[in-house]
Amino acid sequence: MALKFDYLAKDPHSEARRGRIHTAHGIIETPVFMPVGTFGSVRTLDHTELEDIGVQIILGNTYHLYLRPGPEILKDLGGYHKLISWNKPILTDSGGFQIFSLPHQRVISEKGVTFKSYIDQSYKRLTPESDIAFQEVIGSDIMMVLDVCVPSTSSYDVCVEAMNRTHRWAKRCKQAKTREENSLFGIVQGAIFENLRTESAEALTSLNFDGYAIGGLAVGESDEERDHFTRFSAKLLPENKPRYLMGVGTPHDLVRSVLAGVDMFDCIIPTNHARQGVAYTFAGKVKLRRVFHAREDKPIDESCACYVCKRFSRAYLHQLTKCEEPTGWKLISYHNTWFYERLMEKVRETIVDGTFSTFAKNFLENAEE
Incomplete structure (x- = not known):
């Protein structure tokens, strides 16, 4: 089926939207956060745990899978x-960000990009x-076009060249698509x-993609610039198509971007920061690496219903x-992913009942960033 x-x-007081995406492998309630499963797994978590947490869709990486x-x-x-025994939706990025983050190991031409494999040093x-x-x-439910991603601090001329090539490649990606069940998103640069x-x-x-991503942010710009260009870009996109902000994902980023009208997010933060002992809560x-937690016989969050908070203390973590x-790492990853899913549930709930702006204001003012 097509997307x-x-x-x-x-939301009556912002651009926040509540939506539902239908894909070949199921329905996605939006706004949605997509955990990153680069190699087929979300770091430290198996798919049974992801299902228990309520994850609706995971992201795979075309570059690494290639x-x-x-x-x-x-x-x-x-x-x-x-291969990975996952029966829910999957989104794959095009691999463009990974390829273009290797400036000394790839050559770009109008035809495409040649790059060196980190596995065997061969050229692909x-x-x-x-x-x-x-x-x-x-078999991605949602595919992304191959784009040219440059640092947001690049010169105007470099950005123009990258953007124009992205447009030409996007048209070629659309023409290359052969299967209706694999939807395709364009990427705004x-x-x-x-x-x-x-x-x-x-x-x-004008190319009428199934949805649209906002790319080229979180690559060097300030927080204020990121917020501004997220809002600016979202307003340029159709109301009847999903909007996806690529690679941006602190809890504050998510709430601010939902206010701007974005529907979909991905980021490695929940599991990556878990490895550093950072847990997220509504406060x-x-x-958890701080020394005073060594004596705290209480959970990460006393109001959290995840099994980690029900059983384990901050002292143990x-x-x-x-x-x-x-x-x-695993236990904190589980908690963080659980929190992200509950945050997005709260976002969806408050958009529907018209209180999201109040919730967002309280969260952004009172939760430590």
């Missing part, structure tokens, strides 16, 4: 869902056409230039974290 987006409600296991193995095994090539063909082999963001949104919406961060015991 379908239901626009269900709008290198391992590769197109041939994935095709032989019947796609990514079957991806074009817009082969990128889409591989994402179709993966333009760094921190309003005229380029406007031009990019106009060029991509803000809990930094502090001990595990200071000893760099992987169990600590």
